[in-house]
Each structure stands twice: as structure tokens, then as C-alpha cells.
Amino acid sequence: METQxxxxxxxxxxxxxxxxxxxxxxxxxAAINEQKRTRRWGIFFKGLLFLYLxxxxxxxxxxxxxxxxxxxxxxxTAVINVVGMIAEDKQANAADIIESLRDAVKDTNTKGxxxxxxxxxxxxxxxxxxxxxxxxxxxEHPKLPxxxxxxxxxxxxxxxxxxxxxxxxxxxASLVGSIGVLMDxxxxxxxxxxxxxxxxxxxxxxxxxxxDPFSPPKEDETRYMQGLLEQVHQQFINAVKTxxxxxxxxxxxxxxxxxxxxxxxxxxxxxxxxxxxxxxxKEVIGAEKRLNFTRQERLIDRIAGKLGAxxxxxxxxxxxxPALR
Numbered sequence: 201m202e203t204q205x206x207x208x209x210x211x212x213x214x215x216x217x218x219x220x221x222x223x224x225x226x227x228x229x230a231a232i233n234e235q236k237r238t239r240r241w242g243i244f245f246k247g248l249l250f251l252y253l254x255x256x257x258x259x260x261x262x263x264x265x266x267x268x269x270x271x272x273x274x275x276x277t278a279v280i281n282v283v284g285m286i287a288e289d290k291q292a293n294a295a296d297i298i299e300s301l302r303d304a305v306k307d308t309n310t311k312g313x314x315x316x317x318x319x320x321x322x323x324x325x326x327x328x329x330x331x332x333x334x335x336x337x338x339x340e341h342p343k344l345p346x347x348x349x350x351x352x353x354x355x356x357x358x359x360x361x362x363x364x365x366x367x368x369x370x371x372x373a374s375l376v377g378s379i380g381v382l383m384d385x386x387x388x389x390x391x392x393x394x395x396x397x398x399x400x401x402x403x404x405x406x407x408x409x410x411x412d413p414f415s416p417p418k419e420d421e422t423r424y425m426q427g428l429l430e431q432v433h434q435q436f437i438n439a440v441k442t443x444x445x446x447x448x449x450x451x452x453x454x455x456x457x458x459x460x461x462x463x464x465x466x467x468x469x470x471x472x473x474x475x476x477x478x479x480x481x482k483e484v485i486g487a488e489k490r491l492n493f494t495r496q497e498r499l500i501d502r503i504a505g506k507l508g509a510x511x512x513x514x515x516x517x518x519x520x521x522p523a524l525r
Contacts, residue, residue, distance in 0.1 A: 274309065274487075274489060275309050275310075275311040275486075275487040275489070276307075276309055276310065276311065276487050276489040276490065276491045277310075277311060277312050277313070277314055277480075277481035277485050277487045277488075277489065277490045277491070278304035278307065278310045278312070278313045278314070278490075278491055278492075278493045279313075279314045279316055279477065279481075279490050279491065279492045279493065279494070280297060280300045280301060280304060280313065280314070280315055280316065280492075280493050280494050281316045281318075281492070281494040282297060282315050282316065282317045282318070282319055282330075282358055282361055282362075283316065283317075283318045283319060284318075284319055285319065285320065285321075285322045286319055286321060286322030286323055286326050286327055286357045286358060286361075287322045287323045287326060288323065288326060290322070292319055292322070292326075293326055294325075294326040294327075294329035294330050294333075296494075296495040297330050297333075297361075297495075298329065298330060298333045299495050300493045300494050300495045301313065301330075301333055301334065301337060301493075303493050303495070304493040305337055305341060305344065307493075310344070311344075311485055311486060311487035312344065312345040312346070312347065312481075312484075312485030312486075312487060313344065313345070313346045313347070314347050314348075314349050314477055314480055314481060314485075314490070315346065315347070315348040315349065315361065315362065315365060316349060316351070316477060317348050317349065317350045317351070317354040317358050317361070317362050318350070318351040318352050318353060318354070318358075319353065319354065319355070319357070319358035320353055320355050320356065320358065320378075321355050321356025321357035321358050321359070321360075321378065322356075322357045322358075323357060324357060324360070324381065324432050324435070324436065326357070327357035327358070327360035327361050328360065328435070328439070330361045330364075331360055331361055331363065331364045331439055331443075332364075334346055334361070334364035334365065335364050335443075338364075338366070345366050345484075345485060346364075346365050346366055347365055347366055347367050347368070347369060347480055347484065347485070348361070348362035348365040348367070348368045348369070349369045349370075349475065349476070349477045349480055350362070350368065350369065350370040350371065350374045350376060350462065350471070351371070351374065351477075352374060352375065353374065353375040353376075354368075354370075354374065354375070354376050355375060355376065355377060355378035355459055356378040356379070356380065359376060359377060359378065359379065359440070359470070360436055360439055360440070362376075363439055363440045363442075363443035363444055364439075364443045365443070367472040367473070367484075368465075368470070368471045368472050369471070369472060369473055369474065369475040369476075369479075369480055370462030370465055370466065370471045370473075370474060371462050371474060371476070372461065372462050372463040372474060373461060373462060373463075374461065374462035374465070374471075375459050375460070375461065375462075376459065376460055376461075376462060376465040376470055376471055377458060377459045377460045377465060377470055378457055378458070378459045379436060379437065379440060379454070379455045379456075379457065380433060380436075380455070380456065380457025381429050381432045381433045381436065382429075382457075383425065383429055385411060385413055386413050387413055387417070388413050388414050389414065389415065389416050392414060399414045399415060401414070401415065407421060407424075410424075410425070411425065433455070436455075437455050440455075440470075444469060444470065447469040447472070448468070448469040448470065449467070449468050449469045451468070454468065454470075462474065477490070478490075
């Protein structure tokens with residue numbers, strides 16, 4: 201009796217024939233469907249990456265991406281932005297501005313160039329590079345006008361660049377000038393004394409730690425750095441005088457670092473007239489159509505620049521380099 205009951209119990213729990221096969225088929229189909237979905241998403245994201253890389257390549261190869269290719273035979277005004285802080289690791293750097301200028305000059309349909317100026321200044325070296333390039337272009341292409349059109353502000357290093365242009369156009373409320381040089385920093389000597397911190401500094405070279413913010417200033421080093429700033433300032437003044445010539449109405453405060461409105465700037469001769477970018481293109485250059493030739497910084501260059509500037513930023517956090525701002 202027990203044997204028959206056990207057999208009956210075992211028979212009741214026997215699954216239907218072929219269930220293993222059905223389960224395996226379902227698992228197989230589910231795995232296949234998941235692989236298909238994964239593959240489709242993979243293709244989708246790879247396609248996006250491909251389009252992104254194509255976009256970067258397009259921007260690198262065709263800096264005049266905004267151009268209207270349907271009417272390239274017509275004359276146009278080339279626009280180049282000088283916007284933001286002027287420095288080697290910034291968007292407004294000499295290399296990109298100079299290449300933009302050269303691209304505009306090479307285009308046979310360029311009837312004139314506008315420097316769209318909106319910058320508080322920056323590196324005197326970067327500004328000088330662009331200034332000299334503009335003067336070189338003017339010498340090689342005397343019939344190609346180059347004008348600076350100021351929107352909000354064109355001060356210090358930006359004005360250094362603008363001074364090389366044939367004319368400077370402003371708005372009455374624009375800010376122009378600031379023909380001066382500065383070097384700034386901080387001193388923490390008293391703070392360290394109050395906190396009981398002792399400065400231990402070893403150098404090889406009498407002036408290697410010049411302007412160290414954690415050491416008392418030395419009169420001879422301060423005097424030396426002031427002389428250096430005055431040299432850079434004089435270079436700035438000479439560039440402005442060369443670029444502006446007899447249009448300048450020199451006053452005792454003209455090169456003092458003061459900034460003026462566009463209205464006052466025209467009276468002082470540091471600007472020429474009031475006009476917008478559109479007006480200059482249409483009425484002064486005679487080519488209403490404007491094409492922006494500003495080179496866009498490539499992604500790889502931006503990454504390399506950030507890495508390459510790390511050491512310079514570390515030094516700059518202690519001692520600030522001279523700046524036209």
C-alpha cells in the first residue's frame with residue numbers, strides 16, 4: 201500500500217513532457233532580444249559619437265562655418281571677435297586672432313575687416329602680437345580697410361589691439377582707454393605672524409623669491425619691478441601713438457590708465473566716430489553682408505592648453521604677471 205501511494209504521489213508531480221525545451225527556448229529568445237536591443241542602442245550612441253566627431257572636424261577645417269556659400273561671389277565684410285580676457289589660454293588669444301585675420305585676408309571676396317572689440321584687456325604680449333600682425337597686413341594690403349568696432353568695453357590690451365586699426369568706432373556709452381599696466385598680488389606677512397606661522401624659504405639667487413607674498417617686500421625689488429612695469433607701459437604708449445598718430449589729443453591723464461566713455465574718447469582722439477558693426481559694414485566698407493571669420497578653439501587644443509597651463513597657474517597664484525587691464 202505504501203509503495204502504491206508513493207508511486208501515485210510521484211506521478212502527480214511529474215511536469216508535462218517537454219517543459220525543459222519550452223523554458224530553454226524562452227530564455228534563448230529573451231537573450232536574443234536583449235542582444236538586439238543592446239546592439240541597437242550601441243549603434244545609436246556610436247552614430248551620435250560619429251556625428252559629434254564630424255561636427256568637430258567641420259569646425260576645425262571650416263572656420264567660416266557661418267558663411268553663406270550660396271553667395272560667395274559677392275563681396276562681404278569679415279568680422280573677427282576680440283571678446284573676453286586676452287590671454288594665451290583664453291578664447292581671445294593671439295594665435296587664433298592672427299589666424300582669423302589671415303583667413304579673412306586670403307578670401308578674395310573680403311572687402312574689409314571689422315574687429316568686434318569687447319574686452320577688458322589682458323596679456324601685453326598677446327596684445328602686441330595681434331597689433332603687429334594688423335600693421336603687417338595693412339602694409340601688405342593697403343587697400344584693405346581694418347576697423348575696430350567697440351560694443352561695451354575696449355580697454356587696456358584690447359585697446360592696444362584696436363590702436364592698430366584704421367579707425368575705431370564706438371557707442372557713446374562704450375568704455376575705452378585704460379592705457380596702463382598693472383601687476384597685483386597679496387601680502388600675508390602680518391597674518392602669518394598673528395597665526396604663529398614661520399616662513400622657511402631657501403633660494404639660490406638673491407632675487408629668486410622676488411615679491412614672495414609670505415616675505416616682507418624689499419625696496420630694491422619693488423623698485424626693479426616698478427621699472428619693468430614702466431617699460432611695458434612705454435611700449436603700450438608708443439604703440440598707441442604710432443597707431444593713432446595726430447588724432448590723439450594728449451593730456452596729462454591720457455596715458456594714466458583712466459577709462460573714458462565713447463563720447464569722451466572721440467573728443468580725445470582715442471576713437472574716431474560713433475557707429476555700430478552693421479553701419480560700418482554697410483556704409484563705411486560698402487559690403488553689408490558680414491561673415492564671421494573667428495576661429496573656434498578645437499577641443500583637443502583646449503584640453504592640451506588646460507594641462508599645459510597647470511604649472512603656470514600654480515606660479516601665477518603666487519606672483520601675478522603684468523597685465524594690460
